[in-house]
Amino acid sequence: MKEYSTKRLVRAVSVFLLVLIFGFIFMNKKELGFAITTQQTIDFLLEADYQILPEDVAYNVESKEPGFEYVDLRNPYEFNIGNIPGSVNIPQTELLTEKNLDFFKAAQNDSATVVLIGKDEATTTGPWLIMKQIGFDNLKVMRGGWDYYANQQLNRNEMSETPKYMVEQPAFNFAAIMQLMQSESGASQNSDAPEIVVPERKKKKAAVEGGC
Amino acid sequence: MNKTYIILAMILIILGLGMFVLESKEQATGLSPEELLFDLNENTRYITADELASRIIDGDPSVQLIDVRDPLAFRNFSLPGAKNLPLANLCSEDVKTFFTIPGKDFILYSNGDVESNKAWVLSQRLGYKRLYILKGGLNHWIATIIKPIRPAETEPREVFDRYEFRLGASQYFTGGEIAPASNTPFETISIERKKKKSAVEGGC
Structure with missing residues (x-):
């Protein structure tokens, strides 16, 4: 028992x-969790091409290229003022809701490339990085964002050398400015009182030494 | 009887080991995707060039600048007191201890603000606190602080006040290159003193 x-x-x-x-x-x-580690993400960022040129987007939209989905991450107000024809509005704040995740999963299953469009490239990169780390590999960031797309004549055959969306390109000669700053700060240090005291003493010693 | 106790003990040990697995998993992830997106939606991560300039000039000790560009670009030009942290090194142990320095605002910058945004998202995911981004990056910094453009006469007063501040900041960061009138007296004084010294030497 x-x-x-x-x-x-x-x-x-x-x-x-x-x-x-x-x-x-x-x-x-x-x-919802991350599918890849931060180190894996960095390795990907260092070599992979995850961006798409606005000129290419304009071309694809015009020729109705199949296999592309356009997702606009701006808020509905901005979206209604102007958008890419055929794009879907998913505001950045609602990116991870179940409904929108289903949309992205459906696009992944269709092996379609999803182009993310934000106000500019910097605001698009964050959401893209989150989606990438969750495990969506079919997303691309449109360079320049809507600000560039809406205000430029987009022609694939007539692209300038350094388009405005190359925001990471140095706009000034940094090295020259640095040299200027260093030489100037050196001069101003010489005019400071403590700097002058030291050389005077040294010279007196030398004179005494020579005299003896 | 003994067997059942052994089985019970085994179950408890397995459960205990399971707790270890759960705990370490939680520590490894840092923030969840939802938390990361929430932080991204709050646009408080940006700090303007004017704000940063005034904090550096005031000698704010909490400012810790971090340059996320490659080492070569960092050597060519960097902001005062900045540390170089290329994206590739973000996950190393040294960086982890660096980000735990208390009482520091870590301000990330690159040439624009795309690279700094990437570094911000990745560091935020790792759970580092008090991270900021220099809005517009170095290009904007030089265009506004180092080489300010005189506003049109029709601009409101605040714009002129800001321009005055930027002129002063520009002098601070370039060592008075912009206004030569106030610079010359210093130079003449130092030259005079040098001559006196050499005269004393010759006498002895």
């Missing part, structure tokens, strides 16, 4: 534990 009850206890405990373990597994699956 006693043994029977302990057996039942063991069974009850193991069933309880199984429920707990399954519960944990289920919870972890439902929670």
Whole structure:
């Protein structure tokens, strides 16, 4: 009788534990997590091409190239003022809702390239990085964003050498400015009182030495 | 009897080990995607060039500038007190301890603000605190602080006040290159003193 009850206890405990373990597994699956580590993301960023030129987007839109989805990340107000024909408005704040994630998953299953369009490239890069790290590999950032797209004549055959969306290109000769700053700060240090005291003393010593 | 106790003990040990796995997983991820997106939606991560200039001039000790460009670009030009942290080095242990220095605002900058945004998102995911981005990057910094453009006469007063501040800041950062009138007396004084010294030497 006693043994029977302990057996039942063991069974009850193991069933309880199984429920707990399954519960944990289920919870972890439902929670949205990162698919790749930060180091993997950095390695990807250092070599992969994840951007698309606005000229190419304009060309693809005009010729109705298949296999592209356009997602506008700006808010609905900005979207209604002007947008790329055929683009879907998913405001950045609603990027990770279940409905929108389903949209991205559907595009991934169709092996379509999703082009993200934000106000400019800097604001588009953050959402793209989040989606990339979750595991969506079919997303691209449009360089320059809507600000560039809306205000330029986009012609693939007549692109300037340094278009305005090359924001990471140095706009000034940094080295020359640095040299200027260093030489100037050196001159101003000489005019400071403490700097002058030191050379005077040195020279006196030298004179005494020579005299002896 | 003994067997059941052993089984119970085994279950407990397995459960305990399971807790270890759960805990380490939580530590490894830092922020979740939703938290990251929430931080991204708040545009408080930007600091303007004017704000940064006034904080550096005031000698604010909490300012810690971080240059995310490559080492060559960093050697050519950097902001005062900046540390170089290219994207490739972000995950190293040294960087982790660096970001735990208390009482610092870590201000990331690059030439524009695309690279700094990338570095911001990745560091934010790792759970580093008090991260900011210099709005517009170095290109904007030089266009406004180092080489300010005189506003049109029709501009409101605040624009002129800001221009005055930028002129002063430009002098601070370039060592008074912009206004030669105030610079010359210093130079003449130092030259005079040098001559006196050499005269004393010759006498002895």
